[in-house]
Amino acid sequence: MLANEHPVLDCPPDRVPEPEELLRAALRWHFDPRTGSPFWLRRARSLDFDPVRDVHTFDDLRLFPNVVDELRETRVEDLVPRGYGDSSGRVRVYESGGTTGAPKRVVFTDDWLERSVAWSLRNMSERGHPEGLNWLALAPAGPHMFGEIIARQARARGGLLFTVDFDPRWVKKCVAQGRTEEAARYTEHLLEQAGHVLATQDVGVLVATPPLLERIARDARLTALVNKNVRLIRWSGAHMDPDTRDLLRDEVFPEVELSGGYGSTMILGGVDERPDTEGVSVFDPFSPYMSFRVVDPETGAEVPYGERGQVVMNHVSKTMLLVNNLERDTALRVRSREGQVGDSLGDVEPLASFGGRAAIEGVY
Template identity: 40%
Template sequence: MSSDDFDSHLRKLMAWHFGDATGSPFWLGKRATLGFDPVSDVQGAADLLRFPDISSELRSVPAGQLIPQGLADRPFRVYDSGGTTGAPKRIVDSGYRSRLLEWAHGRLVARGVPATGNWLHLGPSGPHVIGFDVSRYAALGNGIFYTVDLDPRWVKRLIGSGRPEQAEEYVQHLLDQAETILRSQDVAVLSTTPPLLEAICAREELYELVLAKVRAIIWAGTSISAESLRLVEEVFFPGTAVAGIYGNSLMGVAPQRERLDGDEYPCVFEAFPETTLLELVDESGEQVGYGERGRVRLHLVAEEMFLPNILERDSAVRIAPTTPGGPDGLADVQTFATIDDVAVIEGVY
C-alpha cells in the first residue's frame, strides 16, 4: 500500500471511528477533548501525531467501550498484552486479526515454513493473543494445533522476586510437555520464544527430536541477538526453516520478510501495510534515518481498533523499503531495560 492509499484509508476510518453511529464509546468520548476535528483535520499519516498516546488507558477501560457501535452485532474477544511494563493492556477483536494472519501466513510460507502440516505452540495461550495467532496459522494449512500452555506473568514474577531457580524449574516443566508431544506426534512447525528455543538446544533428547521431526521454527515474544540467531540457524538447525515474528497485542504481527542480497541484518520485519504504520523515532519524536536506531512508534488504523501515536517498549534499526512506497523494515529489535522508571522483565515471553 502506498502512502496515498494509506492516507485515503485513514480518512475513511476517521469518519468511521468518530461517527456518532459507528464510533466506539471510548473514542467518541474523547472527541471533544482532542482540540481538533479528527474527521476534517486528519488528512494523512503525519496528522496522527496530533492524537495523545492512550495506551495506558487500555489497562483499565471497560473492553466494551472499545467496540465500534457499527460492529456491535458481531462477537468480540478480548486479548491482553504480556504485562511487561505493568498491568496488561487490552484490545478487542472480531475478525480483523484473522485477516491480518492470512497475510502473515503467506509471508511465513515465503520464508520456507510449510504451507501445510501440524503445529506445536510452546508459548502462551489466552489471554495473550499469540495463542490465537498460531492456531490460525495451523488452521490455514489444515493442520492439527498442539499446545503447551505457558503463563509468562508467573515467570516474570519469579524472576522479578529473585527466584530464578523456580523459573528454571518451570521452564523444564514446559519442555517435559513438549517432549511428550514430539515423541508420539507428527509436528511440522514449532512456534516458541527465543529463551525456550535456547533451553531446547541445551536439552539433548528434546533437541534431537526437534531436529529430526520439525521442518520449520517460528520464534517470537522476546528479542534475540544476532549471534544467537546465527547459532540457531547455522549450528543447531541448519536444515530447518527459521522465521521470526515481531509483534504484540496492540500492533498485531510483523513477520520477517525474505532475505535480500545486501541485507546487513539477518532478520528484517515488515508490518501489515494496509492498517499498520511503524515508525522509528528519536527522543524528540522525530523519525530517525535509515540505518539508525530509534524507538518504535505505532499507528494502527483498523475498523475494529484505532491506536494512534503509541510509543512501544522496543527500539529497532530502520531499514529502507524493498519497493518504492512500501513499508519501512525493522531490524535488531531490542527491548528497553526500563520504561517510565519501570523495570522491564522479558522472562520467556
Template identity: 50%
Template sequence: MTSRAASALDTPWDSPPDTQELIQEAMAWHFDPATGSPFWREQSKRLDFDPRKDVRTVEDLSLFPNVVDELRDARVEDLVPRGYGDIAELPAPPVVAESGGTTGAPKRVFMLPDVREQSWAWYYNRLVEHGIAAGDNWLGIMPGGPHMAGVLAQDTAHRFGSIFFTLDFDPRWAKRVMGRGAADEAKAYISHLVDQIDWILRSQDIRVMVITPPLLEAVCRRDHLVDLINEKVNTVIYGGTSMDEDTRHLFRTELFPQIDFVSIFGSTMIFCAMPQRPGAPADDAPVFDPPSPFAMFSVIDPDTGKNVPYGERGQVVTHHVTRNLFLPNNLDRDTGIRHPHRLGLPGDAVADFKPVREFGASAVVEGVY
C-alpha cells in the same frame, strides 16, 4: 453489523488502499457518534482539533496523544465501534486480547471477526512466502489464554490444514518470578515447560515448531531434544522476545543447520504478527515489514519525535488504523533499526528489535515471552 458501502477500511490487507483515503474514512468512522466507540467519543472531548477535518495524512496522526495506557482499565464494551451493531449478530465470536504485561498491568483490546480475518490471512500469506508446507503438524510453544500469540498460532495451523499441539504456558508467572530474582523457581518453571515439549516431541510427528528464544535455549540444554528437533522439525518460527545475533547464528549453523528459521514480531496493540522479510541472507538481522497502512511503524528519536535516518536505531512508534480499532501514536517498549518498507508503503520497516530497560515507571522484564 450494519450494512455499509464499500470502503478502504474493508480492503484486504494484501491489496492496500490509498493511505489518505483510509485515514480519512477511519476518521469519519471512529469520530462519528453514530459509528464510533464510546472510548473515542470521550477522548475527542479532550482534543484541541477535529479529527474529521484536521487528520488526513499519516503525518497528521501525530496530533493524537498516546492513549494506549488507558487500555489497561477501559471497559472492553467502550472500545467497540457502535457501527458494528449488535455483537451477538456478528458472524463469529470476538476475541478479547491482552498484552503481555511486560510494562505493568496488561492492556486490553477487542478483536472483531472482520479485522481478525484480515490480519490472520495476511500473516498466513507471509508464511507461505517462507515455504511452510500444508499438512505439517505444528507444536505451538506460545502462551494461550488472553494472549493473541497462541490463538494466532492455532488458527494459522488450521489454515495450513495442520494438526496443532500446544502446552500449558503462563508467561506472566515466569516474568513475576524472574522479576523478583527467584532463580530456583524460574528454573523449575522452565523445566516444567520443557518437560511438556519433551512429551510431545517424543510421541508426535512435529514439522513446524513455534517457540520463544529463551525456551529454545532451554530445550537445547537437553541433547536428546536437539536430536529430536533435527530429526523431525522442518521449520522453527520464533518470537515473543528478542534474540541476539550470536544466538541466532548458533542455532542456524551449529545446532540446527538443516532447519529453516523464521523470526516473527507481533504486537497485540496493532492486531498483527509479521514474519521477517523473506529472501534475506541468513546472517542478516531479520527485517519486519508491517501491513501498512493498516498497521504502521515509525522509528524515532524519542527526544525530538523525529524519524532517525535509515540504518540507525530509534524507538518504535506504532499506528493501527482499521474499522475495528483506531490506536495512533503508541510509543512502543522496543527500539529498532529503521528501514524503508520493502513494498514502498507508508511508514517504516524495522530490524533488530530490542526492549528498553525501563518504560515509563516500570522495569522491562522479558522473561520467557
C-alpha cells in the same frame, strides 16, 4: 449493523487498500457518533484538533495522544465501535503480556482476525513454508492473541495443533522478585511438556519464543528431536539478537528453516521477518493497517536510516484505532519496501526499563 458507508474498510482480505483512503475511512468510522466506539467518541472531546478534518496523512497521526496506558482500566465494551451493532458473538478480548505493569486490553473482531491471518498465510506461501504438517506451539494462549492466531494458521495450513500450558506472567513475576530458581523450574516444566509431544507425535512446525529455543538448544535430547522431525521453526514473542539467530540457524538447527516474527498487542497482531536477510532481522509491517516509525524519544523526530531509535506503532482499521504509541522496544530504522507506510524495523531490542518500570521478558 449499519449499512456500510465505507467500503474500503471491508475490502476483501486479499486486497490492500490505498493508505490515505484507508486512513480517511477509518477516521470517519471511529469519530462518527453512529459508528465510533464510546472510548474514542468520549476521548475526542479532549483533543485540540478535529481528527476527520485535520488528519490527512499517516504523518499526521502524531497529533494524537498515546492512549494505550488507558487500556489498562478502560471497559472493553467501550472499545467496540458502535457500527458493529450487537457484537457479542464477533468480538474477542486479548491482553498484553504485562511486561511493563498491569496488562492492557484490546478487542479483536472476526473481520480483523480473518484479514490479519490471511495476510500471514500469504507470507508463508510466498516463502514456500511447508503445508500439511502438525504444529507444536510453545507460546501463551488464554488472554493472549498469540494462541488464537497460531491456531488459525495451523488449521489453514492443513495441520493439527499441539499446545502446552504456558503462563508467561508467572515467570515475569518470579524474575521481578528475584526468584530465578523458580523461573528456571517453570521453564523446565514447559520443556517437559514439549519433549513429550516431540517424542510421541508427528510435529513438523515448531512455534516458540526465543528464550525457549535457547533453552532447547542446551538440551541434547530436545535438539535431536527437533532436528529429526521439525522442518520449520517460527520464533516470536521476545527479542532474538543476531548472534543467537545465526547460531540457532547455522549450528544448532542446520536442517530446519528458521523464520522470525515481531508482534505487539498494541498493533493487534504480528509481522514476519523479511526473508533472505543476512545480519540483523528486518520486519516489515502489515501496511497500511500497521505502521512503524523509529524516532529519537526525546524529540519525536525520525532517526537517520541505519540508526537506532524507539519504535512508534500505529494500528488503523475498522476494528480499532491505536496510534502514536511509543513502544518499549528500540530498533534500527530500515528503509521500507515500495508502497509501504512508514519504516521497517531492524534488530528489535527491548528497553531495560519503560515508564518507570523494569521491562522483563522472561519466556515471552
